[in-house]
Each structure stands twice: as structure tokens, then as C-alpha cells.
Amino acid sequence: MSSSSTVEGKDGEFTEVVVVRHGETSWNASRIIQGHLDAELNEIGRQQAVAVAHRLSKEAKPAAIYSSDLKRAAETARTIAKFCNLPNVVFDPALRERHIGDVQGLTLQDAVKEKPEAYKAFMSHKRNQQIPGGGESLDQLSERCVSCLYKIVEKHRGERVILVSHGGTIRELYRHASPVPLRGKIHNTSVTVVLVSGDTGRCIVKMCGDVSHLEATGVLENAFGGDKSSA
Numbered sequence: 001m002s003s004s005s006t007v008e009g010k011d012g013e014f015t016e017v018v019v020v021r022h023g024e025t026s027w028n029a030s031r032i033i034q035g036h037l038d039a040e041l042n043e044i045g046r047q048q049a050v051a052v053a054h055r056l057s058k059e060a061k062p063a064a065i066y067s068s069d070l071k072r073a074a075e076t077a078r079t080i081a082k083f084c085n086l087p088n089v090v091f092d093p094a095l096r097e098r099h100i101g102d103v104q105g106l107t108l109q110d111a112v113k114e115k116p117e118a119y120k121a122f123m124s125h126k127r128n129q130q131i132p133g134g135g136e137s138l139d140q141l142s143e144r145c146v147s148c149l150y151k152i153v154e155k156h157r158g159e160r161v162i163l164v165s166h167g168g169t170i171r172e173l174y175r176h177a178s179p180v181p182l183r184g185k186i187h188n189t190s191v192t193v194v195l196v197s198g199d200t201g202r203c204i205v206k207m208c209g210d211v212s213h214l215e216a217t218g219v220l221e222n223a224f225g226g227d228k229s230s231a
Contacts, residue, residue, distance in 0.1 A: 013198060015158060020189060025042055048217050104133075170192060
């Protein structure tokens with residue numbers, strides 16, 4: 001049991017949730033909107049996955065690791081599980097990136113020209129705005145991933161767990177957990193740590209978007225994803 005269980009009071013035991021964004025894909029580097037499309041890690045992404053896995057293996061051992069079932073997250077999670085001596089990864093589609101409808105597979109520049117209505121919907125600040133082509137609204141994404149978070153917390157009260165997910169999804173989890181607006185990007189394999197009470201649902205953000213483990217591989221500043229227009 002991790003030290004997170006000692007942060008108690010009226011909130012009861014807290015679960016320490018370590019949220020990791022997947023490693024880089026060639027589509028990230030090319031600024032292509034991925035959404036539910038299933039791009040694999042590139043070589044830099046695999047190096048990033050090893051770096052974050054090595055970091056987490058030196059910290060308190062997690063009770064379990066959960067991941068989006070999309071390949072870029074799944075490979076990142078399997079690498080972490082191997083380094084942390086976890087027997088398996090639990091895959092859950094609820095941890096997937098936002099479905100971005102007709103703009104998936106396009107760059108923003110191409111989306112403006114080829115799918116203008118979907119592009120407009122994607123860039124909208126309205127949280128109930130769905131995207132043509134089966135895309136989710138931000139409210140739908142939030143309901144999906146926050147519900148998943150609390151189901152995991154209920155199974156692991158007072159324990160430490162790892163979640164491997166995507167930029168847009170992690171931003172929604174952060175938005176739920178913190179009253180402070182998120183500034184900057186959620187970089188590939190960045191680490192965000194949230195304490196979640198299984199009794200009251202209260203969240204405490206301990207760390208957000210940390211990439212100190214990436215000194216050797218670097219962070220691709222202009223890669224797409226992890227910001228407000230994440231994919």
C-alpha cells in the first residue's frame with residue numbers, strides 16, 4: 001500500500017492515480033489528428049516509454065496498470081508494466097482519446113479545407129459541441145473518462161495505480177480534479193499524479209505534466225496533441 005493512504009480525514013483513504021500520456025507517434029510529429037485512429041509509437045515514442053517506465057519502476061510499486069486499448073497507449077503501458085513487474089495491463093476503451101469525427105486522419109490545415117464544419121466544431125469552446133462524423137463533445141469525453149477514473153479508484157482504495165491515456169483525455173481528468181486551469185501542454189509520456197478519495201470523490205493534484213525523465217530523449221515542442229486542440 002502506498003503512502004497516499006495516509007492522506008486521510010473525512011475523505012477517507014486516497015488512491016494515488018499516476019496518469020501517463022502515451023509515447024510519441026509519427027502522426028504526433030506530423031501534426032495529424034489521431035483521435036480513435038490507431039497509430040503506433042515511433043522510435044522516439046518507444047524511447048520515451050522506456051524512460052517513463054524506468055522512472056516509475058524506481059517509485060512506489062503500483063497495484064495495477066490500466067490503459068486505453070489504442071496501440072500507442074497499449075505499447076506504452078506494456079513497457080511500464082514490464083519495468084514495474086506487473087503481470088498484465090487492464091485495457092479499457094473508456095481511457096481512449098476523444099473521438100474527433102471527420103477531422104481524424106487530417107492535419108488542422110487540411111481539415112479547414114476538406115472538413116470545414118467538423119473543423120469548426122473541433123475548435124469550438126462549447127463543451128456540448130459534438131463533431132460531425134461521430135465525434136464526441138468535451139462533455140461526453142469528460143463523462144466517459146471521469147466515470148472510468150472513479151470505477152478504478154473504487155477497486156483500488158488507498159493504493160497506487162497507473163493510467164495510460166491520451167492528451168485530450170488527460171486534460172479532461174485534470175479539469176475535473178483541479179479548479180486551476182491547465183496551462184501548457186501534456187507532453188508525450190508526461191506524468192500527472194492525482195490523489196482521489198474513494199469516499200468523497202475529492203481530488204488533489206500532486207503533479208501535472210512532469211517530463212523530467214525525458215532529458216535524454218527530449219520533448220518535441222511542436223508536436224501535435226496535448227494542448228487545447230489535442231488529439
